[in-house]
Amino acid sequence: MTKFSVLILGSASASPTLNRNPTSQLVNINEQYYLIDCGEGTQSRLRAHKIKFQRLHHIFISHLHGDHYLGLIGLLQTMHLLGRTIDLHLYGPPQLKEIIDIHLKYSQSSLRYPLIFHPTQTNSSETIFENEQIEVSTLILNHRIPCTGFLFKEKNKPRKINPKAIAQHCVPKYAINGLKKGEDYIVFDTQKVIKNEELTLKPAKSRSYAFCSDTKYSQSIVPIITNVDLLYHEATFMQNEEKRAKETYHSTASQAAQVALEAKAKLLIIGHFSNRYLKLDGLLAEAKTIFENTELALENSIFEIEETQ
Numbered sequence: 001m002t003k004f005s006v007l008i009l010g011s012a013s014a015s016p017t018l019n020r021n022p023t024s025q026l027v028n029i030n031e032q033y034y035l036i037d038c039g040e041g042t043q044s045r046l047r048a049h050k051i052k053f054q055r056l057h058h059i060f061i062s063h064l065h066g067d068h069y070l071g072l073i074g075l076l077q078t079m080h081l082l083g084r085t086i087d088l089h090l091y092g093p094p095q096l097k098e099i100i101d102i103h104l105k106y107s108q109s110s111l112r113y114p115l116i117f118h119p120t121q122t123n124s125s126e127t128i129f130e131n132e133q134i135e136v137s138t139l140i141l142n143h144r145i146p147c148t149g150f151l152f153k154e155k156n157k158p159r160k161i162n163p164k165a166i167a168q169h170c171v172p173k174y175a176i177n178g179l180k181k182g183e184d185y186i187v188f189d190t191q192k193v194i195k196n197e198e199l200t201l202k203p204a205k206s207r208s209y210a211f212c213s214d215t216k217y218s219q220s221i222v223p224i225i226t227n228v229d230l231l232y233h234e235a236t237f238m239q240n241e242e243k244r245a246k247e248t249y250h251s252t253a254s255q256a257a258q259v260a261l262e263a264k265a266k267l268l269i270i271g272h273f274s275n276r277y278l279k280l281d282g283l284l285a286e287a288k289t290i291f292e293n294t295e296l297a298l299e300n301s302i303f304e305i306e307e308t309q
């Protein structure tokens with residue numbers, strides 16, 4: 001079974017507190033790491049989890065509020081000091097490149113490794129990364145400055161070979177790839193067609209994770225995240241601060257839960273907690289009244305998405 005998990009490295013909003021760092025998460029899909037946002041303190045959290053920086057190849061930044069990227073330059077610099085030479089792909093708002101360039105210019109340094117920058121835009125959702133297994137697309141959010149979320153989605157998986165049936169029908173090796181793709185097997189000598197379903201088993205379902213960074217309550221993301229397995233949605237405030245949430249382009253716990261409900265998510269995790277909340281039970285209870293299957297995206301917690309048929 002391949003892994004699909006999300007490790008929470010930071011759950012605070014605007015500024016760090018004693019126990020909570022600003023936003024950062026590490027997605028692990030089949031032992032490939034993807035870092036989402038990089039608030040202050042991300043490096044030490046990664047170290048605490050014994051995540052080797054050289055295993056990071058893709059970093060996704062949602063927007064340019066400091067609580068989502070102020071740890072990035074430090075991380076890029078550490079990678080340089082560790083002697084990295086392999087490519088690093090960075091996805092984020094276009095101006096992020098300027099910020100990094102200006103830092104490098106005034107520190108009179110240049111990175112030893114290629115930093116490949118992929119600008120994101122907020123006109124419409126787009127696929128920004130894909131490999132054989134997954135696809136990452138942006139989610140257009142409604143924040144004070146341009147901001148995207150990220151949807152990680154496994155591609156459709158190949159059908160599983162049924163070894164017993166393969167042996168029984170003496171299927172040759174050359175036909176296996178076609179069977180995985182769903183093709184029927186045609187016996188060479190007799191031209192007899194053996195249906196794919198007789199020789200293969202249903203593949204596991206494709207899993208998905210939606211990271212909804214800073215945003216006002218917005219239904220416009222619902223269609224693109226419908227039936228998502230795991231949904232992270234910011235919940236900076238409780239509902240009695242709805243006015244404040246609206247003014248600051250943030251969401252309440254109730255609103256996050258409402259999005260999860262409308263999107264028919266399987267599990268909702270909430271984070272980006274205002275530092276006015278020392279205890280978070282109120283936020284959780286509030287979300288649960290609307291969407292029962294909610295958990296707090298607490299620092300250092302890991303959310304696994306199990307494979308199902």
Ligand SMILES: [Zn+2]
Pocket residue numbers: 013014065067068214272
């Ligand atoms: Zn924020």
Ligand SMILES: [Zn+2]
Pocket residue numbers: 063065143214
């Ligand atoms: Zn923000």
